Amino acid sequence: MTAHEPTRTGSQKTAIREENERLILRAAEDVFANYGYEGATTSRIARQAGIPKANLHYYFATKKDLYRRVIDNIFNIWLEAADSFDACDDPVEAITRYVDKKMDISRLNPKGSKVWANEIIQRAPIIQDYLETTLKAWTDSRAQVIQKWIDEGRISAINPHYLLYMIWATTQHYADFGHQIQTLNGNKDLSDEQYAQAKKDVTNIILRGIGAVH
Numbered sequence: 001m002t003a004h005e006p007t008r009t010g011s012q013k014t015a016i017r018e019e020n021e022r023l024i025l026r027a028a029e030d031v032f033a034n035y036g037y038e039g040a041t042t043s044r045i046a047r048q049a050g051i052p053k054a055n056l057h058y059y060f061a062t063k064k065d066l067y068r069r070v071i072d073n074i075f076n077i078w079l080e081a082a083d084s085f086d087a088c089d090d091p092v093e094a095i096t097r098y099v100d101k102k103m104d105i106s107r108l109n110p111k112g113s114k115v116w117a118n119e120i121i122q123r124a125p126i127i128q129d130y131l132e133t134t135l136k137a138w139t140d141s142r143a144q145v146i147q148k149w150i151d152e153g154r155i156s157a158i159n160p161h162y163l164l165y166m167i168w169a170t171t172q173h174y175a176d177f178g179h180q181i182q183t184l185n186g187n188k189d190l191s192d193e194q195y196a197q198a199k200k201d202v203t204n205i206i207l208r209g210i211g212a213v214h
Contacts, residue, residue: 021059023049029070033114037067037126064126071119071127074112075134077105085142091149092212096203099171103199106175113175139164156211163210170202 027049031040042063046053060066081101088094106113124131139161146160174181174190182189190198207213 017059020051020055023051024056024059024066025070025073028066029073029111029115032067032070033111033118036118036122037063040067042066067115067126068130070112070115071130074109074116075130077109077112078102079138081105082138082142085145091146091155091210092207094145095167095207095210095212099167099203099206100199102167102171103174103195103202106171106173106178107195110175110178113172117172117176154212158210163206167206170206174198 024045028040028045031045031048035044040063042056042060043053045066046056049056056066060069082098084094084097084101088097119125119127142164143160146155146163149155150157150160185194204213
């Protein structure tokens with residue numbers, strides 16, 4: 001360090017680390033979405049992030065570590081969207097809020113959703129343990145909430161897991177098949193008005209289908 005080079009405080013180092021991780025994760029999400037796990041390389045990710053490859057490996061020792069972090073990020077975003085099941089006991093409000101947030105995530109985080117979808121299509125070679133533990137525990141806990149609504153006669157007698165699968169398939173379609181939607185929409189992204197209408201229609205179809213509204 002030269003006499004004129006300022007020392008970095010702990011907060012500055014933390015800020016630099018957080019920014020570098022953000023750049024790496026954003027680039028990794030894009031590369032994994034476009035090339036899959038096997039086709040992606042840390043060299044390509046580092047190049048897209050605009051940092052030396054050695055710097056990438058300082059933060060993430062292996063490609064697998066980085067991949068699992070990308071997967072973890074999108075899953076945690078989805079977990080936050082499902083807080084409505086804990087914060088609200090009314091099925092109409094809870095499902096409405098859940099669908100609304102999941103649709104927004106598909107619009108704002110399409111790459112992360114595609115990474116997850118590609119992994120599952122390949123029979124989850126990297127995150128099977130994640131599915132068998134974290135995802136299963138989360139899904140079972142939400143299914144219990146839905147079953148409670150059924151037992152109380154507040155929605156129709158359906159399989160709670162199938163309802164969750166349907167919500168995931170519908171909301172994530174707007175991310176995973178975004179190009180198809182864009183093509184069918186005259187090669188244009190859905191406008192704010194169109195997206196708002198899509199959220200409203202999807203929510204109404206689900207709520208009416210489970211007998212929550214008439």
